[in-house]
Amino acid sequence: MMKTPKVERLKINYKTLEEFQKFREYGLQELSMLEDLQSNIIENDSNSPFYGIYLDGQLIARISLYRIDAKYDRYFKPAQDYYELWKLEVLPQYREQDYGTALVNHAKSFGLPIKTNARCRSNDFWLKMGFQPVNYDPVRDRGENPFVWLPPGVQLQ
DSSP states (O other): OOOOOOEEEEOSSHHHHHHHHHHOOOOOHHHHHHHHTTTTTTOOOOOOOEEEETTTTTEEEEEEEEEGGGGGOSESSSOOOOOHHHHHEEEEEGSSSSSHHHHHHHHHHOOOOOOEOOOOHHHHHHHHHTOOOOOOHHHHTOOOOOEEOOOOTTTEO
16 A cells, blocks of 8 residues: 655746646646746745645646635535646656545645546546536536535535
């Protein structure tokens, strides 16, 4: 039995961004972070939306979590702050070893509802993690495939 990997909040710095380049889902979020770093808008200790797992000093898995204000909540009842989960990614050679599970469980540990977008045939993973698909609403969901996780006492709208 593997011990539970340690999930840590990632620092916003050039080293982290360099590590991010190994991940397939490298895009606008990282590029804007790079620009912010270059113009010194963000500090190393800024609250990064990224969490990750290191193995032997190398970032092997990451997730980004954005806290969304309750006034934008169109999913949960009662309306409340929730997390939008993006960029759950484990480097190919470390997949199927529960690192993704550890990252999602870390997100759940904050106790707020979570919304994510199931991509690349990941529906089974989200179901296994206790998420449920929502009834598709074309106005709200705009072509996404939303899955949500509900902590105790929270329902879908």
